[in-house]
Amino acid sequence: MAVTGRFDHSNADLSRVPAQISRDNNGTTLDVTVVLPCYNEQAHVLAEIERITAALDTSGLRYEVLAIDDASTDGTLQLLREATGRCPHLRVLAFHRNGGSGTARRIGTLQARGGIVVWTDADMTYPNERIPEFVRLLLSQPQVDQVVGARTSEQGSHKFLRVPAKWLIRKIAERLAGTRIPDLNSGLRAFRRDVSLPYLRLLPPGFSCVTTITMAFLHNQHDVQYVPIDYARRSGTSKFHFVRDAYRYILQVLRMVMYFNPLKVLMPPSLWLLAVGTAKIGYDLVAHPVRIATNTVLLLCAGLIIGAVALLADLIVRSRIDWPTGNR
Structure with a gap:
């Protein structure tokens, strides 16, 4: 429902x-x-x-x-x-x-x-x-x-x-x-x-x-x-x-x-950071061939870490069995 x-x-x-x-x-x-x-x-x-x-x-x-x-x-x-x-x-x-x-x-x-x-x-x-x-x-x-x-x-x-x-x-x-x-x-x-x-x-x-x-x-x-x-x-x-x-x-x-529902809090910033980091990779390769800037790596790492925490938190929530399902 x-x-x-x-x-x-x-x-x-x-x-x-x-x-x-x-x-x-x-x-x-x-x-x-x-x-x-x-x-x-x-x-x-x-x-x-x-x-x-x-x-x-x-x-x-x-x-x-x-x-x-x-x-x-x-x-x-x-x-x-x-x-x-x-x-x-x-x-x-x-x-x-x-x-x-x-x-x-x-x-x-x-x-x-x-x-x-x-x-x-x-x-x-x-x-x-x-x-x-x-x-x-x-x-x-x-x-x-x-x-x-x-x-x-x-x-x-x-x-x-x-x-x-x-x-x-x-x-x-x-x-x-x-x-x-x-x-x-x-x-x-x-x-x-x-x-x-x-x-x-x-x-x-x-x-x-x-x-x-x-x-x-x-x-x-x-x-x-x-x-x-x-x-x-x-x-x-x-x-x-x-x-x-x-x-x-x-x-x-x-x-x-x-x-x-931890995904609603954590997944949007994770995806946003990954998207910005991916776009930054393209810029770095055009502006500085064969070199990816340090801040680009940090954006990607931060996005991956937050996404991993979001998935882990969601797994913990889904594994709980102590909540009722209501009258339906």
Whole structure:
């Protein structure tokens, strides 16, 4: 099956889709787990939890909200623990040191009791009242393994820098993945937990974890569907650092492509160097008969070395047997 990233405007009535049952080791039956990383979110974390639980309470889905306090230095953890008495579906996991949102999402997914896992943020930016819609889309379409909220606007800080940088990174990812990606690093997504498990060890600790899970699913032939969503201005202080996190995004995109399809990264420069080196040989023989310049030899050697590494990396990738093939 070809990789298909779809931008869906489905008008189907998803409220009648029967719940998909998942059972954990303790016998608890749940449909969905919402993983909610929290770091210094005391001003709005309870409002976010109330918004999520209100939407899921009316959906008829069996659910839990797994709030992960990432060693907050304010009163976030205390508020979360106090809220467990009022919210029976809330579970709190506290980190002793800050591990980053990627670490929180990875551990939260491993600890999830639901067959479907939802990632979102606690900063009031994403329309979390639409979480049941994302879950119903997965339940109604067995061939889809991940549903991503594709933002229709950019409300973050450094907007004049973020927009062109994110566009460039997304275009690089689309080129390497071979499919359209409306939103590469959206923080609101739902996916099948069992499909995601082999990829969790690839997640970096920071923000680029959402990019990683997208690229991992696409490169391993899992169907990813995109749903347009609104994106609000963040409540509180942003933890995003433009230069550092943009650099990490680019590295993570290249790393994921190298992990699943290294030929796409390494073979083009190899062939380009070989082509330039071959043309340079012809020039050298005309300009300086019976003598090939040193830089020509270096171009050819570099092309051959990179090509050999590309073929070796591809051989290693093809010999791996630890990746699932999806639902198809």
